[in-house]
Amino acid sequence: MNMKRTSILFIIIYLLTFPSSAWAQNKGDFPYNLESPSETYRLPAILEEVSALSYYGPSQLATLNDEQGRVYIYDFNKREIVQRIRFEGNGDFEGLELVGKNMYAIKSNGKLYKFNIDIEGVVESIDTPFTSENDVEGLGYDKNSNTLLIALKGKGDIDNVKVKGKAVYGYNLTTEKFSKTPLFVLQDKDLERVLGSNSTKFRPSAIAVHPISNEIYMIASVGSALVVFNNDGSPKNLSILKRSLFPQPEGIAFMPNGDLFISNEGGDGGTIHRFKMKQK
Template sequence: MKGFFKKLIICVLPVFILIGFYACKPPKPSFTSPARYDLNHPEKFNMPESLLEISGIAFYKDKSDTVYSIQDEDGRLFRQAWMNKKQQHARFASKGDYEDIAILNETVMVLESKGTLYVFPFTEATQEDIQDIKIFKDILPKGEYESIYADNQTNQVYLLCKNCKDDKKDKSMSGSIFTYNSTKKELIPSGNFSMDLSGMIEKDEILKTGLKASALTRDPHSGEWYILSSVNKVLVVATPDWKVKSVHRLNSSIFNQPEGLAFDDQMNLYISNEGDELSAGNILKFKPKP
């Protein structure tokens, strides 16, 4: 009988050990999505080597037949058809740290990390070297910037701070609004805005140091803000008055380094990712659910 129980223990014990292992194993993290999209099943467009460090994307009048993009280090505006790796570019500046791009009607705006804006006519985008360019310096509070959004209806430009001194202390994220006068080529200060981050910090949805926004866009139908954070690997949806609506953790196996964000006129959502030694830069397309 003792031999029987010994054999029984030998057979059954590994099963209990295995059950205990899985019971103690932390659950797999859940990766949620905004109501209209499934962020876990994108259409993927790998970039050529020249756009390994793709940092910002935009569309002209929201038409997705041509993607306009920039990369971190070179002052070049790239353009290419969707799913066509062949690209062309127009040089607007020398080497720098270029983080985001917006196309406001007939004007292109490129944001440099210190808050400098490079502004030129869209007609220059097909030139080899852009000549008609205006540079706006020292128009923003001192800090680090990676996010710009341009509203074609109001001519307003929204600039979101990634790292500003007072934001960390206040557990908030601040930004500035300008109205662009295309005739005079002027950016007119038109107000400021702020988003309370304390709730997300308390829930450990983001780091205590803040959201660290890497891209910004707006749902053209609802007016909701979509804010991307590469550091926190999250996509935040906020109401038109900057109240946090939902926070969505991003799967790092899909989103290597999310840096760019845009909608097209068919309500498709696009997120660009920088590449690294093992993977190419890419743009991910998410079609709206029926």
């Protein structure tokens, strides 16, 4: 992925050029109707605080409870948990991504874990440049560059790099190295201008790459919005999420056919909404 560092300021320019309502929801071109899920799955009590999603296999999603180092495989056809994978003790786990047979899970303090789903009891801990001040929330995967995308809810600064705004870094699985600077940055002040003067700052909670368009989808539980970026990191679409439907969106994942899943904490318990991709 040749994503360049960008600012959400480009959104403002777009808004000044085109009708804002068309950009914000983009109902004609946007491939999902976020106001009408095709299915809603109410999760068991153990996943009331579901914090992450990843596609696991046909009819199955990998999920996390943010307080335990356990992966729960949820079969949405059976509407039940069909497998549990323990990889660590308790902790604040916020991101999950399956790449081939390897599962990656990340804590809010930046600690990254890797384990093979077919080999029980072998877990690798990967050093990262992140700390609890970064408040890591999102973990995604770009297959074209073989890179994990790491979205920070807190400070974007790492080592000697100073960042104003919310940052997304990369971990290249081929070289096993982290990007020294963010792949792109979201400026808080510009997002506030887009989301409204009374809006709380946009704070990313999950990130995923669309399997067909390769666009980057990022949601925020604080700020209650979904932002879509082109493959180069430039912003393309912003959708405000209804609180009644998305009380606390914390996870995002795609089926290979493009169907979108968004998980939520809170409300009447954990839920996953499924949105079928519109056919052109």
